[in-house]
Amino acid sequence: MKNSRPLLTYGLVLVFGAMALYFWSNSRTLKQQLKEDQVTTQKLSARLAMHEALLHGDSLVIRGNYDDALQTYSKEQEPETESDGAAIEMRMAFAKSFLALQTQKREMDSDPIAELDTLPTATAEPSPSEINTIDSLTFAVEKMRVQVTRLQKQLRNKASGQYLTFTTSKGSVVHYVGEVKDKKANGIGVALLSTGSRYEGQWKNNQRHGQGTFYWPDGQSYEGTYSNDKRDGQGTYYWPNGEKYVGHWKADERFGEGIFYGKKGDIVASGIWEDDELVEEPNRRRK
Template structure:
């Protein structure tokens, strides 16, 4: 028989456990938010560099080679370790500027000679456009993630407190998402028996995926429906034995496998109301 745990101790443990749970969750969200903001700043910087390169490229394509050359040399000095091949652009601008000062026949011959350089620049521009599209997509994705995390940090329903009894009459101290004055969404509840549940809720009942811990060290990870273990789940014992399989109304029902403490299969087959009725050979 399990020892009865003092109510004051349970309330203290419940308060401390819930507080730590949401403290760690808040710290984690803030760290994620900071990381996303750093990523957004890096993407913004890359986009700014890309737009500046494209602006000067447009000057070059318009035929103002001297202005483009000066811009490449002066305005892009801050761009370091970049994929834009600035030296190639500078070299091409210098060649075009030299060609402009020669006669028409020389220009024609030189244009043929430098055709490869022009084609290379055209390919680079196409590559840059792909880079811009990728950066834009990454920026938009990061903005959406930032907005989501900010909503989570500011969502008061993540920390509302409720007290109610479950179907078995056990008192539940609940902290989590609340809708219509009932536990709905994700939350943590500590029972007056010393047990604890973390997971999904629907109208004050465990519903969806969750984990239930008993005071004696046993715990269950899996599906719930109507406040009972229903669906696929795994039950663990302190001696490292476990059952993996189907459940119905808090009992092993359906196909399942029982593992020994060494991790080897002890038995498997068809279960009914916690009993193996048909062993699989």
């Protein structure tokens, strides 16, 4: 029994020593894993912060604040990956292009822009005719405006859109940011044209298609529907002097039921339009 005690003690020492070695080794491994996890977390946090900054820059581009967007992009000087670096360089290039075009727009004189799809300022004289169909047409216009507002909100929420450059059928260079499919503008997006014009809305295969708003540098604008890159359906055309046309369109021309309003909001002309001209006035016909 006396000889067995040292053996028992020696055995216990070995057991506790082995356990201590195991726990020490396990603790060291856990500390190393924790350290690696902390490094990974820091890298992920840095990438997340970078992407949040880029998204902020994208939102500035969509709102037309190209100078601020460029400054935001330029702050991201140390991307974690090559793809991140390429994304930053691409965004900066587009922001510079947008800023240059915006500067050109501001430097343009008061001469009208030679844009094929603009409309001349109307010169029709006010008419005392009352329009019986104005209620139904106004309802259609309000419905369209609600749809456009919804699209604009969706557009602002898609600040992480992709960037494209392409040329229209009229020869204008388009700088586009928004949804892309099959390497073409498809979905919601914003475009700045080399003419200084801007379009916000829906796209299909690099063409304006669906609900959208188009702005010309001289102050004219159009809100409504497009089909195959042309005004088509219900829409409103605004002139800088306060006049506007509310009604139907076909192939970029006023076609169908529509109302033309004067500078003070009074009704100047109303009825059926064809080939961009008023051809029938219902109230006058009834007299």
